[in-house]
Amino acid sequence: MxxxxxxxxxxxxxxxxxxxxxxxxxxxxxxxxxxxxxxxxxxxxxxxxxxxxxxxxxxxxxxxxxxxxxxxxxxxxxxxxxxxxxxxxxxxxxxxxxxxxxxxxxxxARRLGDGNIAANGNELTLRNLEDALALRHRLADRPSVVVVGGSALGMEIASGCLSVGCEVTLVSHHRPMARQLGPYLSEVFLAAARSSGLKLAPSQAVGLHDAGGHPVVELAGGSRLGADLVVSAVGxxxxxxxxxxxxxxxxxxxxxxxxxxxxxxxxxxxxxxxxxxxxxxxxxxxxxxxxxxxxxxxxxxxxxxxAPELDFQPYFWTEQFGLNLKASGFLPLAGMPGFSEGDPHEGGAIMRWSHEDGTGTAVAINYRIPIPKLRRLSKAGSPAGSSAA
Ligand SMILES: Cc1cc2nc3c(=O)[nH]c(=O)nc-3n(C[C@H](O)[C@H](O)[C@H](O)COP(=O)(O)OP(=O)(O)OC[C@H]3O[C@@H](n4cnc5c(N)ncnc54)[C@H](O)[C@@H]3O)c2cc1C
CATH class of the missing domain: 3.50.50.60 (FAD/NAD(P)-binding domain)
Structure with a gap:
């Protein structure tokens, strides 16, 4: 019916x-x-x-x-x-x-704090419009910022905070962007982040405390990291x-x-x-x-x-530290790309990885390519099957 x-x-x-x-x-x-x-x-x-x-x-x-x-x-x-x-x-x-x-x-957004910390306004998350307005408001004073979480969201927030003139430290117990993109591409993002001035704390955040109105992130191993503002991006x-x-x-x-x-x-x-x-x-x-x-x-x-079954085509993009990435196909990616034109560290590149199941993933970094062409490149057995360039 x-x-x-x-x-x-x-x-x-x-x-x-x-x-x-x-x-x-x-x-x-x-x-x-x-x-x-x-x-x-x-x-x-x-x-x-x-x-x-x-x-x-x-x-x-x-x-x-x-x-x-x-x-x-x-x-x-x-x-x-x-x-x-x-x-x-x-x-x-x-x-x-x-x-x-x-x-x-x-x-x-999952929160790092236990609720009491969130209540005093020192741990922000970014999920909805009110969160974005609150973060913009706090950034106007150019606070020192600790971002917790090395995912695309954490890195984008860190990039935005740096762009408006804040000092930013990113806490991540895994290599930033590695879980999402794999080791090769995460290195590209890490290099861009470092040259933009991002400081890295390669550790796990295990707690968040208030010290006289300022948040302090407790790291695994016992060290502490204080800032004016903590933004968590932990899933x-x-x-x-x-x-x-x-x-x-x-x-x-x-x-x-x-x-x-x-x-x-x-x-x-x-x-x-x-x-x-x-x-x-x-x-x-x-x-x-x-x-x-x-x-x-x-x-x-x-x-x-x-109704047709869902024919799922993975597509992901991110913009951070001057890099604009578009990816068509499953992520993360192991090893080096099988095909690469340009250099992702210098100017931009279009790349393709092949997977064992016969599919592929095409990735463009600072490279102008319409999404349908990127999709075609991800599916093509070889770059010659695409008109990417
Ligand atoms: C800051 C940020 C950046 C992102 N960047 C990217 C990106 O670069 N690329 C990318 O691919 N994806 C990105 N994403 C993910 C993408 O935005 C989400 O996948 C997408 O918005 C999910 O849409 P949705 O409608 O399923 O859920 P939502 O957008 O969460 O919408 C669900 C809505 O339901 C409401 N709701 C919840 N419970 C109830 C209830 N019981 N009754 C009534 N209403 C309810 C919620 O308040 C919300 O308004 C980003 C997400 C965030 C937060």
Whole structure:
């Protein structure tokens, strides 16, 4: 039976894309989108890039308006999914009956501190617009900053803080960017970061204390690192608590099938969902992955088994320390690239790695190439199969 009432829970890029895709797929019934933020959807990736540097009015995070014409309930939080009564229960006690549900509640920043530290304002995280505004506000005084976490997000935050004139130390117990990109490319980023003035503390942060209003990060081995401000980028936690009694969680995870379904009437997409890829079932909390999942899940809700399975194409980008990287294909990458044109340490390069399963990953650093061409290069057996140059 085709659904007549669909409720989308979460108003980030997954919720927005699902809403628009439902309409494109021909769903003309009652569409409600519930989001606990007060804002219409915006670009989260911009928050750790241009938004830290934008002068005056921040604009880089704005997205084009939606086309779904849904009833949007902003500032409303779903607290329970009643799968028997087919209703989404909200924090004001009201219920939204549904024939179909899209779970798009994303994730939140994991915190280093225990809550008491966070309460005095000294540990910031960067997940939403308020976080970005708070960080911008604090950076105006050019504080000394310790960033904890060597992922792309931690490195982007460190890069932004350095660009506005702060002294920045990055704490990471693994080589920054290595888990995400592999050793060869992480070296490229490390070199750029060092020459931009980033200080590195190659250690694990094991605690965060307050010393007279200033945060102090405690490192493994007993040493301490003080600063005016600590920003942690230590991972994310999927927002699944509201689903605790739904019976949909398996081992605490929301595992969807290749069409984004948990049941015929319930789909999930984006940072909240673990989905099957060629490298196993897992969350891939990235922007393009979220968009692809949301389109597939929306179609599955309307068309069931006739909807195509998700043909997942990994795509990742980052901007930091003067480097702009785009990668099509699975990461991280072992060894040296099989093909390389240019030099990533000098000016820019386009590179390709081959994998044992016959697939490949194409990476462009400071190299102008449209994404479809990068995708073609990642799939081609040899660079001659692409028109990258
Ligand atoms: C600072 C930053 C930089 C990033 N940079 C990149 C990048 O360069 N490249 C890249 O590929 N990816 C990047 N990402 C990741 C990318 O932004 C995410 O993968 C994407 O935003 C996930 O979208 P989503 O809609 O699944 O989740 P979210 O964007 O988290 O949206 C979920 C929404 O649901 C709301 N919600 C949660 N629980 C409830 C509830 N119970 N009821 C109602 N609403 C609820 C949340 O408040 C939120 O508004 C970045 C992320 C961050 C935070």
């Amino acid at each position: 085709r659904p007549e009432r669909i409720v989308v829970v979460g108003n980030g890029i997954a919720g927005l894309t699902a809403g628009d895709s439902l309409r494109t797929a021909g769903f003309d019934g009652e569409l409600t989108i519930v989001g606990d933020e007060q804002h219409s959807p915006y670009s989260r990736p911009a928050l750790s890039k241009a938004a830290l540097l934008d002068a005056g009015d921040m604009a880089s995070h704005r997205l084009p308006p939606s086309t779904h014409e849904a009833r949007e309930l902003l500032g409303a939080r779903a607290v329970r999914l009643d799968v028997e009564k087919k209703a989404v229960v909200l924090d004001d006690g009201s219920s939204l009956p549904y024939d179909g549900v899209v779970i798009a509640t994303g994730s939140r 994310d936690v999927p927002n699944t608590e509201w689903l605790a009694s739904s019976g949909l969680l398996a081992h605490g995870r929301l595992e969807v099938d290749t069409r984004g379904r948990l049941r015929p009437d319930i789909v999930a997409a984006g940072d909240v969902a673990a989905f099957p890829t060629a490298r196993g079932v897992g969350r891939i909390p990235l922007w393009t992955s979220t968009i692809e999942q949301s389109k597939a899940a929306a179609l599955a809700l309307v068309k069931g088994d006739e």
